[in-house]
Amino acid sequence: MTQKGNAWWKDKAVYQIYPRSFCDSNGDGIGDIPGITSKLDYLKDLGIGIMWLSPVYCSPNDDNGYDISNYRDIQKEFGTLKDMKKLISEAKKRDIRIIMDLVINHTSDEHPWFTESRKSTGNPYRDYYIWRKGKRNHKHSSDALQNQKPPNNWSSFFTGPAWHYDTLTDEFYLHLFSRKQPDLNYNNPKVLAEIKEILKFWLDLGISGFRCDVINVIYKSSLKDGKKRLALTGREHYVSQDGCHTILKELKRDVFSAYDCFTVGETVLVDTAMAHDLCSSERGELDMVFSFEHMDTDHINNKWFKTKFKPGKFIKVITKWQSCLDWNANYLENHDQIRSVSRFGNDTKYHDVSAKMLAVLLLTLRGTPFIYQGEEIGMTNAYFSDLSEIKDVESHYVNELAKKMHFPPSIRWKMIQKSSRDNARTPMQWNTQEHAGFSPKGKSEPWIRVNSNFRTINVENQSKNKDSILSFYKCLLSLRSGKKSILKGSFFALPGPKDVFCYEREFEDERCIILINFSQKTKKLTNVIQSHIKNGTILCSNYNHTDISCFVTLNPYEAVIIETSQGDKS
Ligand code: ISL
Ligand code: CA
Numbered sequence: 001m002t003q004k005g006n007a008w009w010k011d012k013a014v015y016q017i018y019p020r021s022f023c024d025s026n027g028d029g030i031g032d033i034p035g036i037t038s039k040l041d042y043l044k045d046l047g048i049g050i051m052w053l054s055p056v057y058c059s060p061n062d063d064n065g066y067d068i069s070n071y072r073d074i075q076k077e078f079g080t081l082k083d084m085k086k087l088i089s090e091a092k093k094r095d096i097r098i099i100m101d102l103v104i105n106h107t108s109d110e111h112p113w114f115t116e117s118r119k120s121t122g123n124p125y126r127d128y129y130i131w132r133k134g135k136r137n138h139k140h141s142s143d144a145l146q147n148q149k150p151p152n153n154w155s156s157f158f159t160g161p162a163w164h165y166d167t168l169t170d171e172f173y174l175h176l177f178s179r180k181q182p183d184l185n186y187n188n189p190k191v192l193a194e195i196k197e198i199l200k201f202w203l204d205l206g207i208s209g210f211r212c213d214v215i216n217v218i219y220k221s222s223l224k225d226g227k228k229r230l231a232l233t234g235r236e237h238y239v240s241q242d243g244c245h246t247i248l249k250e251l252k253r254d255v256f257s258a259y260d261c262f263t264v265g266e267t268v269l270v271d272t273a274m275a276h277d278l279c280s281s282e283r284g285e286l287d288m289v290f291s292f293e294h295m296d297t298d299h300i301n302n303k304w305f306k307t308k309f310k311p312g313k314f315i316k317v318i319t320k321w322q323s324c325l326d327w328n329a330n331y332l333e334n335h336d337q338i339r340s341v342s343r344f345g346n347d348t349k350y351h352d353v354s355a356k357m358l359a360v361l362l363l364t365l366r367g368t369p370f371i372y373q374g375e376e377i378g379m380t381n382a383y384f385s386d387l388s389e390i391k392d393v394e395s396h397y398v399n400e401l402a403k404k405m406h407f408p409p410s411i412r413w414k415m416i417q418k419s420s421r422d423n424a425r426t427p428m429q430w431n432t433q434e435h436a437g438f439s440p441k442g443k444s445e446p447w448i449r450v451n452s453n454f455r456t457i458n459v460e461n462q463s464k465n466k467d468s469i470l471s472f473y474k475c476l477l478s479l480r481s482g483k484k485s486i487l488k489g490s491f492f493a494l495p496g497p498k499d500v501f502c503y504e505r506e507f508e509d510e511r512c513i514i515l516i517n518f519s520q521k522t523k524k525l526t527n528v529i530q531s532h533i534k535n536g537t538i539l540c541s542n543y544n545h546t547d548i549s550c551f552v553t554l555n556p557y558e559a560v561i562i563e564t565s566q567g568d569k570s
Helices: 031-039 040-046 081-093 112-121 190-206 242-254 272-279 311-324 353-363 392-404 409-419 458-465 469-481 484-488 527-533
Strands: 014-017 050-053 071-072 097-102 162-166 172-173 210-211 263-265 288-290 328-331 369-372 490-494 498-509 510-518 535-541 561-567
Touching: 031 040, 040 081, 040 469, 071 081, 071 190, 071 498, 081 097, 081 190, 190 242, 242 272, 272 288, 272 369, 288 328, 288 369, 311 490, 311 498, 353 369, 353 469, 353 510, 353 561, 392 409, 458 469, 469 535, 484 498, 484 510, 490 527, 510 527, 527 561
Parallel strands: 014 050, 014 369, 050 097, 097 210, 210 263, 263 288, 328 369
Antiparallel strands: 162 172, 490 498, 498 510, 510 561, 535 561
16 A cells, blocks of 8 residues: 555646446347456557546446446456456556546446345434425325325435435435435445445445546535425535535545545535535545536536537636635546537537647646547537437436426427437447447447447548547646646636637746637637747647747637746746
C-alpha cells in the first residue's frame, strides 16, 4: 500500500467506458471485459491515463448495472474476476489506471441484503434499507394498499413516488431511482462498515479510485414531506446533508487515505457552494465532483423539455464553475447524456469542426477532463425510430408517466427520441464491418441498435486520416500533457463577442488564450482580444490555421489555442 502522494489524477485525462457498449469479444451482442482489454493499445495511443468503468458487478440489469446484486463479483456477461484482474494488470503495463463505479446509494432488490431485509420486520438485514409504514388513506378496502398512502410525498428521479409497497410486511421501502433500486440506510452503521470492506476489496485488487454514483444523496436527514415541486419533491431532506459529509470524511479517513487513489463524486442538484464543501482539498471528502448546471442549459425544468441551445448561458455557467471551484471534473458527455456534437455543436454540416471545437473546450478548461467513449470520433445521437428500440428503464418510466398525463404519442416519442440516455449507449463504432466492429461478424445482434452512421463515423477511418476528429483528440491530449498553463494554470474569462467563449490559462510565465466560437456565424474578434493575441503562436486550430497575423475573425465553430507571452498582456 502506498500513501497517497502527488495528485497524479490532475495531470491525466480520463476515458469513460460503458462496458455493455464498448467491445464485444465473444459475439453475444454485449460488450465485455476481454473486449476492453483488447482495446487498451487504442486507449494508450489516444493518450488517456485513467479509465473509468461504468458498473461491471453482478446485476439483474434493471438499470444496466447501476443495480448491483453482488459487489464482489463480475457480471457473467462481462466476464470473470480473472478477466478483471487481467484488465487491471494489462492496463498497468500501459500506465493506465482504472477507476470503478461505486453505487452505494442503493443496491438491486435482488441483492441478498435486500432479499433478507424484505422477509420480516425483525430480520437482521431489515435496517439495511429504509422501510416505513404507510399513511392511512381513510379508505376502506379489502386491499391493504388501498387503505394507505406512501410514508411521505417524495418523488423518484425516474418519475412517480419514491416508495414501493411490499405486501409481505405491509410496509413501504424507499427508492430514489427505480423500484428495483432500494436505497440503503446510512443511519445503520453496519451499512457503512460493509461498504468500507467492499472498497478495500477492489482497491487491494489494484484499482485506483472510484466514480461515486449519486454520492451526495446517500444520507437522508429526515423522512418528512418535502416542499411540493415539479420534480424531486423531498430533495431538501437528502441533497448534500451534514450526514453525507460525515460519511465521506469517514471513508476518506478509514479507507481512501491508505491508498494511492482518487474519488470523483457524481453530485446531483449541487450549486458551487455545495460542490466546494464536497471536494475542497482542505475538507478531506472527495477529490472532485461532476456538476450538472451546464447540462441544464438546454431545457426547461428537465431534460425531457428541450429548448434551443443558447451558447451564452452555457458559457456563463462554465465560467462560474471554473471561477468558483479550484478543480472541476470537466465533461460534456457520459452514459446519461445525449451526444455533445448533436447537442452543443452541429452533427450534419459542421460535424467535423464542431466536434473538434468541443474537444478544445473539454481539454483546455481547468480540471480533469472526462472523455466518454465515442466522443473522440464525434459519435452522434442515434435518431432512434421507434420506442421498441429504446432499452433504458428511465425512458420507459417517463413514457408511462407522459401517457398517464395524456401526452399524444407523437409528442411522447419526440421527447424520448431527443433525450433518451440510449442516445449515448449505442455500440462503439470501430469500423465499417457488420455491427460497426463492435461484435464479431455473423454473431448475435448487439443488445442495442448500432447508429446507422457507422460507415462514415468510425475509429478505423479516422485512424488513417491525419485530419480526423480522432487525430485532433490525440494531438490535443499530447499538447495538453506538455503545457503547464493548460494542465494546471489559472482560469480567467475574457470578454468576447456573443456566443464566443474566450479565456486565458496561465502558469508562471506561460500563458495560453483559448477562443471558441459556438455559433455558425463568422465572428469578429474584439480589439481587446486582438491585442492580447497579436504576437502569439497558434498551437492548435480546428481549421488548421497557423498564421496569427491577420487573425481577426473566427469561422463557424472555430476553436484555437494561442500561446502568448507575459510581455503581450495589455
Ligand atoms: O440521467 C439522469 C436524468 O435523466 C440523471 O438524473 C441521473 O439519473 C442521475 O444523474 C444519477 O445517475 C446515476 O445514478 C443512476 C443511474 O441510472 C445513472 O446511470 C447514474 O449515472 C442510478 O444509479
Ligand atoms: Ca460479449
